[in-house]
Amino acid sequence: MRILVTGGCGFIGSHLVKKLLSMREIERVINLDSLTYAGQPYNLVDVENHRNYKFIHGSINDIELIGEILSSEAIDSIINLAAESHVDRSIGSVNEFIKTNIDGTRCILEQIVEHKNKGVDINLIQVSTDEVYGSLKPEEAPFVEETPLRPMNPYAATKASADMLVQSFVNTHGICAAITRCSNNYGPNQFPEKLIPLMILNSLEGKSLPVYGDGKQIRDWIHVSDHVSGIIATLKAVEENKVDSPFVINFGADNEMTNLEIVETVIEIIGVGREMIQFVSDRPGHDRRYAMGYGKAWELLSWEPLVMWREGITETVEWYLSNPEWIESIRSDEYRTWLENHYGRD
Ligand code: NAD
Ligand code: DAU
Numbered sequence: 548m549r550i551l552v553t554g555g556c557g558f559i560g561s562h563l564v565k566k567l568l569s570m571r572e573i574e575r576v577i578n579l580d581s582l583t584y585a586g587q588p589y590n591l592v593d594v595e596n597h598r599n600y601k602f603i604h605g606s607i608n609d610i611e612l613i614g615e616i617l618s619s620e621a622i623d624s625i626i627n628l629a630a631e632s633h634v635d636r637s638i639g640s641v642n643e644f645i646k647t648n649i650d651g652t653r654c655i656l657e658q659i660v661e662h663k664n665k666g667v668d669i670n671l672i673q674v675s676t677d678e679v680y681g682s683l684k685p686e687e688a689p690f691v692e693e694t695p696l697r698p699m700n701p702y703a704a705t706k707a708s709a710d711m712l713v714q715s716f717v718n719t720h721g722i723c724a725a726i727t728r729c730s731n732n733y734g735p736n737q738f739p740e741k742l743i744p745l746m747i748l749n750s751l752e753g754k755s756l757p758v759y760g761d762g763k764q765i766r767d768w769i770h771v772s773d774h775v776s777g778i779i780a781t782l783k784a785v786e787e788n789k790v791d792s793p794f795v796i797n798f799g800a801d802n803e804m805t806n807l808e809i810v811e812t813v814i815e816i817i818g819v820g821r822e823m824i825q826f827v828s829d830r831p832g833h834d835r836r837y838a839m840g841y842g843k844a845w846e847l848l849s850w851e852p853l854v855m856w857r858e859g860i861t862e863t864v865e866w867y868l869s870n871p872e873w874i875e876s877i878r879s880d881e882y883r884t885w886l887e888n889h890y891g892r893d
Contacts, residue, residue: 548786549575551622553607553655554629556580558737559674561590563626563775568597570779575599577620579613581606583643584881585632585738589873607651613658617669624670624782627655630706633740634678635889637702638831648705649712656716663722670785671724672778673713677767677797678703679728682834689767689838692728692795700832717793725781725794730839733859734771735866738877740885743768743860746810747867748874750817757890760829762807765836769800770854780848790847799839800852812857816864827890 550567554560555578567573576599580586594600601620605612607629616622629651631637631644652673659669680690681697698707713724733743746756777798784790810824844850867874 548573548782549621549623550782551577551579551616551620551625553579553625553627554586555602556582556586556588556590557628557632558585558590558734559732559771559774560628561587561736562734562771563628563778564591564600565594566772566775566779568594568600573599575601575620577601577603577616577622579603579605579607579616580629583631584879584885587736587738587873587877589876590736606647607654608646610654610658613654614661617658617662617667622669624672624786625655625659626672626674626778626782627652628674631702634700634702635740635830636885637700637705641701641705644702644705648702649708652709652712656712656722659722660716660720663720668723670782671713671722672782672785673709673724673726674778675710675726675728676703676706677728677730677799677837677839678834679707679710680837683836683838685836689799689840690728690797691840692797692843699834714793723785723792725785725790725792725796727778727781727796727798728839729774729777729798730767730769730800730837732771732774733768734863735870736873737771739874740882742806742809743813743863744867746813747817747864750814750819750823751868753819754823755825756810756814756823757825757827758806758810759827760833762810762826763805764833765803765805765838766809767799767838768802768804768809768856769798769852770859773800773852773854774798776853777844777848777850780844780850784848796844796848797839797841798844798850798852799841800856802852802856803836803838804856812860813864816861
């Protein structure tokens with residue numbers, strides 16, 4: 548298999564690239580990443596000289612570049628993770644989200660059609676999110692693949708739009724695609740604008756821990772390695788023609804926890820006091836609860852999450868403690884300015 552991964556320098560993408568390069572059946576991995584503030588080449592320092600790996604600095608909005616890579620590298624499948632991924636930033640401005648998440652996906656789709664018209668079939672694995680389903684009430688059952696799309700924030704709306712574009716290209720142009728929807732990931736290398744790494748770094752630096760609203764919002768936290776194994780299981784099922792197109796698949800971890808419980812676990816592992824928690828203004832339009840039903844993934848892909856929460860979060864905290872050089876590498880001026888503008892000084 549010859550794979551084009553987009554967004555491979557980000558959190559999930561970098562774990563995926565490393566896993567793919569460890570697999571015998573993967574002949575080539577091309578990583579196309581435009582290196583936004585969230586893209587860290589340092590995440591892939593261990594594999595940068597791997598003989599089957601190539602990094603290309605460029606954007607999924609560059610339709611010619613995509614076409615060139617698909618042809619020159621004889622790509623079989625594209626795994627599209629490139630995205631603007633932070634909900635809070637999409638509330639400030641949705642421009643970049645529309646550009647990358649929707650129009651970038653459009654560029655990929657158009658190139659797949661162009662290759663199909665020349666007799667070359669290329670599969671797409673579109674990495675989407677549970678957020679496209681909206682927010683659950685406490686008594687409601689977890690989302691399933693048939694749950695109607697009801698995105699509630701600008702980021703989620705751009706991801707849902709991309710999903711719909713993919714579905715429309717399957718229906719109209721007969722391309723082969725899968726859409727994966729996963730719950731909240733945690734693990735090493737996550738950019739510290741997201742809840743868990745932000746709380747870890749703030750705890751280490753003696754800063755306050757900003758919990759939005761009442762902190763009772765619920766997410767279904769999954770270790771990044773389990774998400775990666777789900778994406779790879781999907782890739783294989785598509786490559787082996789074992790599933791219909793478009794194949795929509797959910798991944799979750801039966802691990803619903805409130806944000807407050809998450810923060811309490813982090814501070815307990817690090818050993819700082821509860822007085823560090825500071826309740827701050829709520830996120831506008833904050834989704835109350837996400838939970839993913841993954842029965843289809845178990846039934847069709849024999850997939851299940853393997854990492855237990857307590858083990859995964861302890862290992863994650865330890866990773867941040869023992870990688871100060873990584874933390875330094877992500878502290879750009881852009882990131883510092885974001886923290887100041889969003890949270891103010893403390
Ligand atoms: P991330 O923000 O850590 O990484 C995104 C990567 O995409 C970065 O390396 C960035 O440089 C790159 N990128 C951005 N715009 C680009 C462009 N125009 N062209 C090429 N590269 C570009 O994100 P993540 O948390 O690793 O998420 C990856 C994907 O998984 C996203 O599509 C996201 O919607 C989805 N997802 C994330 C989660 C989660 O909990 N983090 C859960 C479910 C789905
Ligand atoms: O559910 C999957 C999604 O998970 C992905 O599609 C997104 O790319 C990813 O960013 C993540 O979105 P969330 O908004 O759920 O993640 P975040 O880490 O930003 O926030 C998790 C919860 O913690 C959410 O309820 C908001 C809250 N929060 C977050 C931050 C950054 C706080 O209370 N304080 C904070 O400072």
